[in-house]
Structures are given as structure tokens and as C-alpha cells.
Amino acid sequence: MLTKENQPLAALTTLGIGGVARWFVEAAAEADIEEAVAWATEHGVDLFVLGGGSNLLVSDSGFNGLVLKIGLRGIDLIDSVGQFKILRAGAGVSWEDCVNHAVAANCAGIECLAGIPGTVGGTPVQNVGAYGQEVSTVIDRLRAFDRRDRAFVELTASDCKFSYRRSRFNTTDRNRFIVTRVDYRLTGDGSPTIRYADLERAIAASHPGGSQPTLEEVAAIVRGVRQSKGMLIVDGDPDSRSAGSFFKNPVISEELFQRIAAGSAAAAPPRYPAGLVGEHANRVKIPAAWLIEHAGFAKGYALGAAGISSKHTLAIVNLGGATAADILALATKITDTVAEKFGVRLEMEPVKVGF
16 A cells, blocks of 8 residues: 655645644545555554545644545436435545535535535534534435444444434444445435525525525525635635534533523523433523623634634634644633533534544
């Protein structure tokens, strides 16, 4: 296997931060993945799987192991089951290309996920979601390499154990599976999903007569909303040097929510169903951005070379020359202050590499 040594990683991430990988290889085929896993095992080094680099914070000291960048391509509509269409995409395909392919084929189900950076392989890991959609609702099955059993396997959506921003791939089976392909079950000639407030407002402004927007129009509107919040990667926009949403929206008890609402000098915080059942059915989701803002951190707040986006409180940005230590110092200050003021400990969304 041909590997590079001391490969800089910063340019492969949207934050533009991080040291070097001791060894680096890009997989263009499944056989390359199997070979890389075997090589890392034989040499006794850690292995990290890199996709689009959009949800990562790489240590300033880099990664003292093998970084495996997934480059598996290919995207096509492979099957139809009644009104449903199966869109199959390689794990290395740009997620934006995947959304564009679906929209062009007039297939609904991921149009509200337009503008999210990264690759197909990362979508089931984080259960990527935004503006009223999550990939867990449209993933039919996926193919992955099982590092434990040294075999390629196919997993259904139920096998993935999805929940809010979680799956078995980033919880119970972290680092066990390497996704190589994902099949999305989309609705042919379906209507767009419009149930998120920001999206509803933007559509109402662009369609004053109340006409139904097309999938392509919704995807374009979503990109516009994301750009207005600094959540769209645009050359020259300093707010683009981020890892997207840095904190997950916390899920808390009804009792804690009422305490926070009662103690707020402003209007009560927004709340959303957590989508849980059983003993956790009464838990609610509260916006991390609201907690951050009401803990005293405004848009544009800076701590050294790390700052909060001027457009969206939930994004921590590299203001220029920031280190991973700078980003973590700001994140820690935010989480500690929010915990002290509201009794909620925010959870970091990006994956830390090399720490």
C-alpha cells in the first residue's frame, strides 16, 4: 500500500486547523480500505477515517497514525419500489452532489439538507439533519467494512440505531465500521418538506401567492438560509471557516426546561419535541444557540483567534491563524458558562482527532 508520510491535515478540514498525519492514504475502492485496515493492524498504529473534513477538530500535534481518506465515488438511481426511488451513492461522493442528484431526478427526502458540507459516508454516522429532515428517515441500507470481523456487511436503517445526531457508528460501535456506500429511499415526484420556521418564512417571502415551491427551489432557499447564518462554505467568507454547528441542541427534562423559562428575563426559550419514547417521552429539545446567547455570548464574540460566527451563535470559527487549543478554549468557556447559568452541559458536535 502506497502511503504518504507527514501529510498536513488542516487544508482537508473546513476549520483549516490541525497538524500532520504520520501516514496518509486515500481509498478509491473497497479493496483499498481492507488493505489500509490490515496495514494499520500490522504496524500497530491507530487508524482514523476522513471524509469531507467538515465535522472535525484536528489536534495541533496532528494524528500519530494512519489517516484513511474515503474517496469511493459513484451515484445513481438503481431501483424503484412503487413511489420510492433508491439513490445509491459511494461514501466519497460530496453530499451536495448527492442532494443535487436527488433534486434533479425530482426525488424528495433530502432537499432540506442542501448546503451541508461533507461526504455521503458521514451522513449516517452523525445522522445528519437540518430544517425538518434527517437522513435516518430516508436511509434504506448501507454497506460498510466491519473492522472487528474483517468483512464487508450490509446494514439496514434499523441496524444503525439512529437517534438525534447519533447512530451506532458514533456511540456503541465507534471506529468499528467504515461506511463505503449508502442507499437512500426517496419519494419520486414527492413534495418538499416544509415544517421549519426559518424555511417557512423564507418560502413565504419568495412565494407570496402561496404557491408550492419545487424541490429545486426549496434546496436553493435552504442554501440561502444557511448562507445568511454563515453555515454555507463560500470562498472569502470568514464565517465559513467553521465545523458547522459546534454544539448539539441539548435534550432536557420538562422540569429543567420550566426552570430555565421561569428564570429568563426575556421570552421563554423555544422548545421542540425530542422524539423520544418510554420513560424519556417527556423530554424536550432546547436550542443550544439560545442558551449560548443568553449566557452572554453574542454573535461575533472573540477569544483570541477563535470566535463565534457573526451570523450564527452556534458556529465557532477560525478568525485566522487559530489553533485547536484556541478553539477548545472558547468552547470550554462557553460550555462552563452555560452549565453554571442554566444547569445544562452542552455537548460538542465535531469529532476530536489526535487529542
